Amino acid sequence: MTKHLLALFWQRYRQRFWALLAISLVMGLILALLNVTTWNLSATDTLFGNQIHRWEPYLGSANATFSLYSYWLVFVFWLGGLFLMLLDRTENFNQFLFASGYRRSVIYWTKLGMSLVGLVAVAVITTLEQYLIYWLHVPHGVTLNLAWPGVLTSWALGLAMSLGMFALSWFAALIVGQTGPLMVTIGGFTISLIGVVNIIQGLLHHWTSAQRDWLAVGLWLAASLILWVWGAGLFGRLSLEHNGEYLLFPKLRLPLYLVFVVYMTALFTINGTDLVAGAWTFVLTSLFGYGWLWRPHWLEDWRQRHA
Structure with a gap:
């Protein structure tokens, strides 16, 4: 077989x-x-x-x-x-x-x-x-x-x-x-x-x-x-x-989101010398990850209008 x-x-x-x-x-x-x-x-x-x-x-x-x-x-x-x-x-x-x-x-x-x-x-x-x-x-x-x-x-x-x-x-x-x-x-x-x-x-x-x-x-x-x-x-x-x-396994959405935010924040602040840059990285990756993974309706509507 x-x-x-x-x-x-x-x-x-x-x-x-x-x-x-x-x-x-x-x-x-x-x-x-x-x-x-x-x-x-x-x-x-x-x-x-x-x-x-x-x-x-x-x-x-x-x-x-x-x-x-x-x-x-x-x-x-x-x-x-x-x-x-x-x-x-x-x-x-x-x-x-x-x-x-x-x-x-x-x-x-x-x-x-x-x-x-x-x-x-x-x-x-x-x-x-x-x-x-x-x-x-x-x-x-x-x-x-x-x-x-x-x-x-x-x-x-x-x-x-x-x-x-x-x-x-x-x-x-x-x-x-x-x-x-x-x-x-x-x-x-x-x-x-x-x-x-x-x-x-x-x-x-x-x-x-x-x-x-x-x-x-x-x-x-x-x-x-x-x-x-x-x-x-x-x-x-x-x-x-x-x-x-985007994800063929919807249950992976939250784990991937958490890993993405932690990974990107740690990557840019590993030295621990610039807390302001780390805070901004955390905010931006949190917002970007939410829009990328959850695709809220208002963002999806904007994509369709500009497609």
């Missing part, structure tokens, strides 16, 4: 995976060639610095920029999670799946597993392409000082971040029922994570970079598992009658 479901998903998603692979290969090629142009190697140099022997992500040496796991792939996972979940709703494929006789839990985990396998395959193929470009541009006589610790750690951090971004966009596309607001919501939240990362790095300045990197791996993986399991529970209760609404 699961084999038939896998065949059904592959028939539907294969064009999307091929498109993601094509885009990823083009961007991977461009980024690899840009890295190569920064190399300043002579016959007595090594392609990798001594950092490659440490259990921490490799950042490149002074004379050669080398990406063992491209951050472009993080965006590929983010994009894949968004559209693999979103398009099944907008194209009414969920209705077909719910009427097919398969249990929703089987549908959800089969789809999630296929999505992850497909995206990991895209990441591996793109990375092999980049490694091939690097290898072809190594000057004659340059030593390849490659070591597994740097490779594995770079992949562990990069893949954990990719899975986390995939889980965020996957979960957002599951609970938000309007395409435009979904893009604004997940886009804004993703950008805000840059500020969160800077805050965490500031708080953990006494930690070594390797310790912070392994903490990041653990946090990304934990967040991914939580969102996937939570998403499985919500998918089992997904009601098609709320299609077209």
Whole structure:
């Protein structure tokens, strides 16, 4: 039964995976060639610095920029999670799946597993392409000082971040029922994570970079598992009658509102040095969150008049 479901998903998603692979290969090629142009190697140099022997992500040496796991792939996972979940709703494929006789839990985990396998395959193929470009541009006589610790750690951090971004966009596309607001919501939240990362790095300045990197791996993986399991529970209760609404699960409105207000207020006042700015942030986010989530009638009437 699961084999038939896998065949059904592959028939539907294969064009999307091929498109993601094509885009990823083009961007991977461009980024690899840009890295190569920064190399300043002579016959007595090594392609990798001594950092490659440490259990921490490799950042490149002074004379050669080398990406063992491209951050472009993080965006590929983010994009894949968004559209693999979103398009099944907008194209009414969920209705077909719910009427097919398969249990929703089987549908959800089969789809999630296929999505992850497909995206990991895209990441591996793109990375092999980049490694091939690097290898072809190594000057004659340059030593390849490659070591597994740097490779594995770079992949562990990069893949954990990719899975986390995939889980965020996957979960957002599951609970938000309007395409435009979904893009604004997940886009804004993703950008805000840059500020969160800077805050965490500031708080953990006494930690070594390797310790912070392994903490990041653990946090990304934990967040991914939580969102996937939570998403499985919500998918089992997904009601098609709320299609077209901002939230497909109305009971999430109050929790999301509270999290949004607390999150944004804390993000702008984490240092605790400007209480006035914190108060204004709290007021503005409270008003904006109310208008965004509850959509009062007077605001909805204004939107319709100006549509």
